[in-house]
Amino acid sequence: QVQLVESGGGLVQAGGSLRLSCAASGRTFASYAMGWFRQAPGKEREFVAGITWSGISTRYADSVKGRFTISRDNAKNTVFLQMDSLKPEDTAVYYCAANQDRLWIRVGRTGYDYWGQGTQVTVSS
Numbered sequence: 001q002v003q004l005v006e007s008g009g010g011l012v013q014a015g016g017s018l019r020l021s022c023a024a025s026g027r028t029f030a031s032y033a034m035g036w037f038r039q040a041p042g043k044e045r046e047f048v049a050g051i052t053w054s055g056i057s058t059r060y061a062d063s064v065k066g067r068f069t070i071s072r073d074n075a076k077n078t079v080f081l082q083m084d085s086l087k088p089e090d091t092a093v094y095y096c097a098a099n100q101d102r103l104w105i106r107v108g109r110t111g112y113d114y115w116g117q118g119t120q121v122t123v124s125s
Contacts, residue, residue: 002114004096009119012086018122020081022096023114029077033099035112036070036081038092038121045095049081050105059105064090086123093118106108 004058008020019038035050049070050059069082079096097112099105106112 001030002032002098004098004114005095006094006116006119009094009121011122011124012088014088014123014125016086017082017084018086018121020083020094020096020119020121022079022081024077024079024098025044026077029100030074031100032114033102033105034070034072034079035097035105035107036079036094036100037109038090039118040073040089040092043092045109047107047109048094051079051105052105053102057105059107065096083121086121088123088125091121091123093120101124 003025006022029051033052036048037045038048039045051070055072067085072079095118096116098114099112
C-alpha cells in the first residue's frame with residue numbers, strides 16, 4: 001500500500017506557474033505508474049498527466065499539452081507537476097494517483113489504486 005500527499009497548490013494569476021509535488025510513503029514507489037488528475041466544481045475528475053515507473057514515458061491531456069510537465073524522482077518518492085502558462089480554466093483540485101501496473105499510463109480514474117487528498121489550484125484572470 002502507498003499513501004500520497006500533494007502540496008504546492010495555491011492562487012496564481014493567469015500566465016503564471018505552479019509546481020505541484022506528491023510525496024509517497026513506502027519503499028515501493030518505483031513499482032507504480034503515477035498520474036495527476038483534476039476536478040473542477042460541478043465537473044468530473046479528469047486525467048491531466050501520467051508517467052511510467054521509470055519516467056521514460058509520459059502522457060498528457062490535450063488541454064495541458066505544451067504547458068504542463070510531469071516528472072518523478074524515485075529516490076525521493078516524489079512525483080511533480082510543473083504547470084506553466086496557467087489559465088483560469090485550470091482552476092481545480094489536483095490529485096495524484098498511483099497505479100500498480102507500472103508499465104502503463106492509464107487515463108481513467110478506475111485505473112488507479114491509490115489517491116491523495118488533493119491540493120487546490122486557483123488561477124485568477
